[in-house]
Amino acid sequence: MALMITSFIQRDSFIQELNPISKIFLILLVIASIIILDNLYITYFFLINVFFLAYLAKIEKEFVKGITIVMLPIAVWFLIIHGIVNPAGKTILFKIWFIPFRKEGLLFALNFGSKLVTIISYFYFFIITTYPGDIVGSFSKIGLPYKAGFLINSSLQMLPLMQRRAEKILEAQEARGLKVKGKLKDRFKAYTPLIIPLILGALMETYERVLAIEIRGFSAKVKKTHYKEVNFEKKDLIFCFTYLFLTLILIIGGGNF
């Protein structure tokens, strides 16, 4: 599994300007449809749709790259393991070497795997097309307490920061002669010299950060204002209604495809 730290990509399209709530609405519609209708064609429809949206958002290259790097190895692994080991498997479709791959297992992996990939793709799409500051802004407009918004925002910000820290520490320790490849025992031993400097550094920073935000009035019981206002605009309504309409058609069609 490759580690992808996703960050917002700024492009000049309406998708980045949409209220994050609209995109979350879409995600909920997709999840509801895929789970309620349990239909593979609908799943693939939504999968194609998210790539279409990525194209509209002008991030199609990064999106495809991200999805392939992350999903493909997992999908293949899923197919292989379920094809061989899943208890529902009876009919042998083919053999590689002498290991039998069974139809029911493969079908399960295909079915479940496609649904999972589709849903995750939407979340990934959301993350890279939404400015993190907007996420919190839009939530607090609909009543989310600012501390919860802080949590979400801070977590999304912290991850790329920590990732960079981790890479720096890795380089520093390797320069000091740390073995990161080779026998399992060596690799296990290499873990603590990597993780401990990181954690200690991160914790020390935490104390400084608490001080910094307290000084800026974090806990003060006053009304907070926002640097950037996030509102519901016409494009949000159009976006939401289009997808609501599409989803209703799919549901009424009863998944009869």
Add this chain to the structure above:
Amino acid sequence: MKKIAKGKIKFGQELKNEFNTFGLVLIPVAIAINWVGAYFAQLLKLPIWLDTIGTMISAILVGPWNAAIAGALTNLIKWITFDPVAGPYAITNAAIGITLGMLYRKGWFSAKPTVSQIIKSGIIIAVVATVISAPITVYMFGGVTGGGVDLITAMLLGTGGMGGLLTAVFSSELIGDLLDKLISLVVVGVIIENIPKKYFKQ
């Protein structure tokens, strides 16, 4: 080995204490530590997850409920960014935080943990984690999640499936979890030994 806190505080107040500014700021940091813990484990191609170190540190520095939130959010964020199977295990991560937090409060795990404390706590936490994760693995993912333990599961099933899929998954998870949690607790022990006492909020 039970220690009852002098002057028990009400649960509501207890929760508020865990979510003060320090607690709130620590949550994203704990999430990031969990994340990088897993990152290094993958980088070094280790067969275990090591994605609960942040949760554990939060459990000791702040408390069980803060750690539960940090743990749950870790898995949810992992889920929506790169790991399609991480979501449901948010419960496991949260449970690990709650367990260690309680163990710490009851004195089973101290700020200067001894080897025996680490081993006992490690086993308890590993069992809790396995008991919660194994059914999730079996019923949501058909027994397979793409981690190293899948190979052990496959092996156990191959030997005539002693008791079926749940047993095989349970056993492989337990082996993985024991190793994972023991190593995590060792790391946690080293860290908290080296943090000045005044930084502990409980």
